Structure formats: structure tokens, C-alpha cells
Amino acid sequence: MALREIVTVGDPVLRERARDVSVAELATPRVQGLIDDMIETMRAAGGAGLAANQVGETVRVAVVEVRPDNPRYPYKPAVPLTVIVNPEIEPVEDDVEQINEGCLSVPNLRGEVPRQMAIRVRYLDRDGVQQEEVRRGLTAGTFQHELDHLDGVLFLDRVTDPATLSTWDQFQRFHRADFEKRAREIVERTGS
Numbered sequence: 001m002a003l004r005e006i007v008t009v010g011d012p013v014l015r016e017r018a019r020d021v022s023v024a025e026l027a028t029p030r031v032q033g034l035i036d037d038m039i040e041t042m043r044a045a046g047g048a049g050l051a052a053n054q055v056g057e058t059v060r061v062a063v064v065e066v067r068p069d070n071p072r073y074p075y076k077p078a079v080p081l082t083v084i085v086n087p088e089i090e091p092v093e094d095d096v097e098q099i100n101e102g103c104l105s106v107p108n109l110r111g112e113v114p115r116q117m118a119i120r121v122r123y124l125d126r127d128g129v130q131q132e133e134v135r136r137g138l139t140a141g142t143f144q145h146e147l148d149h150l151d152g153v154l155f156l157d158r159v160t161d162p163a164t165l166s167t168w169d170q171f172q173r174f175h176r177a178d179f180e181k182r183a184r185e186i187v188e189r190t191g192s
Helices: 029-045 137-150 168-190
Strands: 049-051 061-066 079-091 096-103 106-116 118-124 130-136
Touching (some): 061 137, 096 168, 106 168, 118 137, 137 168
Antiparallel strands (some): 049 061, 061 079, 079 118
């Protein structure tokens, strides 16, 4: 395993739609090594997820994990390590909330993004086994964020009100308390 460089906004790879991975390719040491590197890189950066585009690879692979001790996201419910390959999502309800998001590939910037609060996710796990589950609340938002990366979309593209953009310091100073209150209400209402 190795830490990989996280590419940042402006790198064309972040705007490419990643290609599907076959089950045979998924089983290769190259792709399994990429997954291990992505997990290590995400954890080292304190992220809640990481898509392959963010480390310069255009394959439809992402990892999601929210540890209870993550200081960047104390309001997010824990999510066990989940490797998602060739994911597809669909809304299962009409409930949408504005979520204040940041991104490891857009350092020091956050903004409000509308996210579905209940989605069905279909994907292959790292062993090539088909999975299907419903994700809700902030966790649903995290999965949507990573799938956006695989489609070449950044959270910046989804910000509906540019006035919500702020640096991390200004978010901490002026907006974090209000957002954390809203986030906790979402978690209480949706269960995640």
C-alpha cells in the first residue's frame, strides 16, 4: 500500500467520466492495489470518501468510510469501510436537503449542495459481488459526492448559491455551528 497524491481542481482527470471495471479486471493486483492505496490515502487525508479520479485513475472505483473519531466530520454517522465499483444510484424519495460539503480535491473551500436524502445504491464490492442497499441522510450525500467524481462532476458544479462558498477557516468561524445543528437534525430524522 502507498499514499497517492490527491489531484486538485483544475486537473483535467477530475472532469473525465471514469470507465467501468470488469469483474476480471477488478480481481487483478493492479486494481486491488489501487483500492488499498485509495483507502490509505483517504484515511491519511481525513476524508469520508475518495474516488479513483482523485488519485488520477479513471476507473469507476470509490471508497467510503466515516470513522467515529474523524475530527473533520464529528456530525456524520459512522460508515464502515465500503468499496464501491461501477456504482449506480437512484433516488427513492423526494426529500432533498442542502448539505455543506468540502472535497479533498478542492482544498480549503466548502459550499451548500442539494442532496437526495434517500438513494438506492447498486455496485460491486471489491470481490466483484453485486450489492444493493438504501443509504439515507448524510451518508446518502457522501455516496452521491463520490459518484459525482466518477462522472467528472465536482461539488462546485452543484452549488446552487455561490454565496454559500467559504474557506475552511470562515466555515469554522461563521457557519459550522449552524450546519452541525442542521446535520444532527438530518441524522436524527433519517437515521444516518
